[in-house]
Amino acid sequence: MLKRTDLRGRVPSPAQLRALLPRAEVDVDAVLHQVRPVVDAVRERGVDAVLDYTERFDAVRPDRVRVPAREMESALASLDPVVREALEESIARARAVHADQRREDVTTRVVDGGTVTERWVPVSRVGLYAPGGLAVYPSSVVMNVVPAQTAGVGSLVLCSPPQAEFGGLPHPTILAAAALLGVDDVWAVGGAQAVALLAYGGTDTDGTELEPVDMVTGPGNIYLTAAKRLLRGLIGIDSEAGPTEIAILADDTADPAHVAADLISQAEHDTLAASVLVTTSEALADAVDEELRRRVAATKHTERVEQALRGAQSGTVLVSTVDDGLRVVDAYAAEHLAIQTANAREVAARVRNAGAIFVGPYSPVSLGDYCAGSNHVLPTGGFARHSSGLSVQSFLRGIHVVDYNEQALRDVADKVVALANAEDLPAHGEAVMARTGRLPGSDA
Incomplete structure (x- = not known):
């Protein structure tokens, strides 16, 4: 076969x-011309454009983008107990593995009076995507939410396509999984328009603010991937899956x-x-x-x-x-x-x-x-040669904190000036000399 x-x-x-x-053979570039107008329309017209495209692509037009809390509570209450137990087990095991991925701040004493600390700071707000095409993926909700929560991301929004079968809401199993994980901000929007709305934000039909995010993660079809490519830079992304x-x-x-x-x-x-x-x-x-x-x-x-x-x-x-x-x-x-x-x-x-x-x-x-x-949001297309799957680290940024006192700066001043001059950037050296009050190489 x-x-x-x-x-x-x-x-x-x-x-x-x-x-x-x-x-x-997946050519994301080949669909960029189809996705760019969607992204541009959402940037210019916000939720109105999102709902227009949702009606066109998903054959349903929700009353609003944000899913009411009562719908999530209802979905969880109606969830098959066997599926609920399986999701709870999946969440517990994912939390155990991802908890061991947490990073601690590390301070290195480079010299007396001079330290560099690597401080790990979570992304402030993240948009998570759960597909809803050929299949429904509550497991993708778990795999995206758990590492983000473990990293300490303070604000999460989950997007999943609305379903005509369910009155313009995402699939109830998706809503139930979000409720189990404590995610209370869920948007009924899918595809390229979801990524665009996450990137630009907007105002929902009831006047509530839909805040933009700093990063978008989660798998999707080629059109969603193209939107990620177009908006990368304005937002961070996990990968082009x-x-x-x-x-x-x-x-x-x-x-x-x-x-x-x-x-x-x-x-x-x-x-x-x-x-x-x-x-x-x-x-x-x-x-x-x-x-x-x-x-x-x-x-x-x-x-x-x-x-x-x-x-x-x-x-x-x-x-x-x-x-x-x-x-x-x-x-x-x-x-x-x-x-x-x-x-x-x-x-x-x-x-x-x-x-x-x-x-x-x-x-x-x-x-x-x-x-x-383990996490199932993983690199495809040979990207595993250079990239990793989704993890706690995906949602953290390492920030170097440099803390030198006057003597520690004096001790290395001539080296900084020498390198600055070698790169023909004399003002770099002058920024050091202005603090040390001496010419490089002198003992004063």
Whole structure:
């Protein structure tokens, strides 16, 4: 079922591998011309433009943008107890993991009388996005809110698309998840117009202020990603997320049923989702294909899954050794990387590039999506070569606080002046000399 790339006996260079390996083709630039008018209209006309675009794209026009508190309370009261218990467990585990990511201020005594302190300060106000397209993602609410709260962000607003089925409100499970997490500012707006409204703010239909944010996080479609690109600078962003992806590095010890189930679990997200198997075993590849034929036909979203698995972004890569497989997966830099080999923990420790790593047969990606405690907002499209997933650090800014006394400045004044002159910036040196009252190099 999966197309194959045979690299046995050869491992191309990292640059060649990037060109050879399957990858979803997502051209954000191609939709910028469609998104720019939306962003401009929201900047100029505020909520009126937001509601116009909401009616056009979501086939519903809410009475207001901000969701009333009573609707969130009602959604939580009506939530299936089994789902509530699962969300509470997900929240508890995420809080435990993210609590250990907190940073403390660190002061370094550079010299007597001279210190530099790195002070960690949370972003003041953050907009969090929970998609509502092919599926509903209360788990994304958890994954965005928990690290922001743990970082100490003082003001959070959650955006999720309004649903005609629910009277112009976001999906009730999204509202219930927000209520469980203590988020009381929720806006019924999705897509590019959501990012624009978060960036510019506005006035709701009832006259209340919708305050702009400093940063926007959370996954979404290509139009939301384009809006993030256009507005980056005015707001901070977590990343430009593309379609989800899984790579599995496996040898002949892997269970083909596990491998096939994991590939399908990501393929059901989206027709552009990438499912890639890297294996030393042709027999395993054959067995996985057979499992896929059987399981795809029986899964709920058969058409979507099959299209994703047969797409250019998915496939099997055959390699000679696990070492070769590691070079392949490091070049691919998957959002989710599963290691299903002998000595999986040792193999996983050698991986350099991945958004998250899932070790062995009992750590499936879907565990990380919901209840491992890890964060599932992860870099896609090879960005794991240089970027991390969402964490407490995403919402913190490191500020250096420099505190030198007079003698400590005098002791280094000539060095500062020398470097300033070397860069032809003499006024920099003069700013030091004005405080020391002496020429550089003198003992006075």
